[in-house]
Amino acid sequence: MSKVPEWFIQELRQKVDIVEVVSEYVQLRRSGRSYSGLCPFHNERTPSFSVSSDRGMYHCFGCGAGGTVINFVMDIEGVSFPEAVIALAERAGMAIPEGLGTGTTQPNTKQQRHREAHDLAAQLYGYILMNMSAGVQALSYLEKRGITRKTIVEFRLGFAPNSQDVVVSALRRRGFQDDELVSSGLAVEMGSRIVDRFRGRIMIPICDKKGEVVGFGGRTMLPDGKPKYLNSPENEVFHKSKLLYNFHVARKAIRQQRTAILLEGYMDVISLAQVGISSGVASLGTSLTEEQASMLKADCDRVIIAYDGDSAGRKAAVRAIDLLQGAGIEPVVLSIPDGLDPDEYVRSNGGEAFTRLLARRTLSVVQYLLDELRQKANLVSPVGRTDFVRAALQLLAERATPVEQEYELRNLSQEFNLSVETLKEELRTFSKQHKRHREQSVQRAARTAVAQPLERAVSRASIGLLKAVLLDEMAAMYVMEKGLTELAEPLQTALLAQLYAWRLANPTSNPSSFVDELDDEPLVQLASSLFFGETPEFSKDLLDDYVRTVERHHLEAEYRALLHQWIEVEASGDGKRAREIKLQVEQIQGQIATLKLPREQNAEG
Incomplete structure (x- = not known):
């Protein structure tokens, strides 16, 4: 930026x-x-x-x-x-400054330096693949897999030769220091020197949501090479759990269709895109994460899970189902025939066949999980068949709609020669158990809600302090002088630290400029919310109230933890330690008493 x-x-x-x-x-x-x-x-x-x-x-x-x-x-x-x-x-109608968007101006942050280095590395890898003898074998391999040169250019595919310092030497010439190359993940230390991390691999650039290259996936060219795919290491700009491969391109199609196709590998995404299916993304060779599910939730309501059909892929699909449902997204699972992965199926049957597959071979969550139970069950044994039926009924009680229950009960009745009424009676038992568990969860939540008024108060105070620092220069200076560094939630605390640094560097800047400087999406979302809703007049009394509320919140959390510890130590018979903790508890009680708000003191009087 x-x-x-x-x-x-x-x-x-x-x-x-x-x-x-x-x-x-x-x-x-x-x-x-x-x-x-x-x-x-x-x-x-x-x-x-x-x-x-x-x-x-x-x-x-x-x-x-x-x-x-x-x-x-x-x-x-x-x-x-x-x-x-x-x-x-x-x-x-504004004249665009010279060099804007071309990368000719020098980035001034570590993260931008990483992005710049990765973009230059991607250009170099692409040039080697398409124009140098070192890339001939890799280019031939890709073309044999049906990847056209047009697709290679669109996805910026490249090749890292076996030479140890192709990227290191090139980026040194562009002004990058060795420590920058190592921290960015493009180089590794080998004794007293550094060498390219990626060697002898087809290079697949991984971009963030803005389309900037932040990492690579490198596929080995050796039949028995290990690992098959080598990803960039975690660093300040590359977090596998927060990225989805091809999301920056697929996002527009996903938003239009309100549906995404979740794939397991880079080549799956590339093969589908080449045949016109542009809503595919992949989770970088790992199981789907909560952060990735949240990314998808912003743009779609439905996700088609199209993982490989092996045991690892099926296990990952089950985990993805739970995460997607937890994010409020409807998951369905694509069943690909003959154990093929999406890339293999497209290469064998073409894009139109895969589109028909999407229409005809997607399973609901209940259907897929029943199939999972079936694959693990011993249906030859009478005990195994009984265990399967009971497990299936429990699944239906917990996850299925009434229509799905009716449909699957009839299927189970025909398959195992059991009456529908018998199955329904057993299903009612599981449904009662599930309902009881739900009611217990609601009761636990209700008990937790008793503490909510205080939580709401400290949340309001934290938001008020963030608004004050962001929107009011004088209020910002006053809050910083108070030395407050921690708010009610970690995300709020992180934003407060960024606001302090921004205010000190830009005391009179427009608050909206702060939002443009943020790279982390959750921080952007929290910061943007501060511009809406009621904004009070930030008097010293109000700011003091906010600070006292937050400080008391942290002291009360410390008080509860020490009280619990005191009870445990006293029960263990360690009298000396118990007296020490009791003294700490009394000291914190005194500190809490001094932080009462004026209206509370008046009420007591």
């Missing part, structure tokens, strides 16, 4: 009306000083999407999407930060 001059971004915000831009995608209605509409990033019936023309911000209180007009264009079009800036500048 720092490649775009700040003065240009400020001028751009002044000339581009966020309401006009958003209105091209969302039907907005005036709501007080803001505008509201149905969020374009998730499926909803009641408007929870707000746009503020005065502040140049948008935020969805349903899915959390939010940011400036630049963020909106990036998310809705699936483009990078510079691309969004260029598009908005052209819209406003």
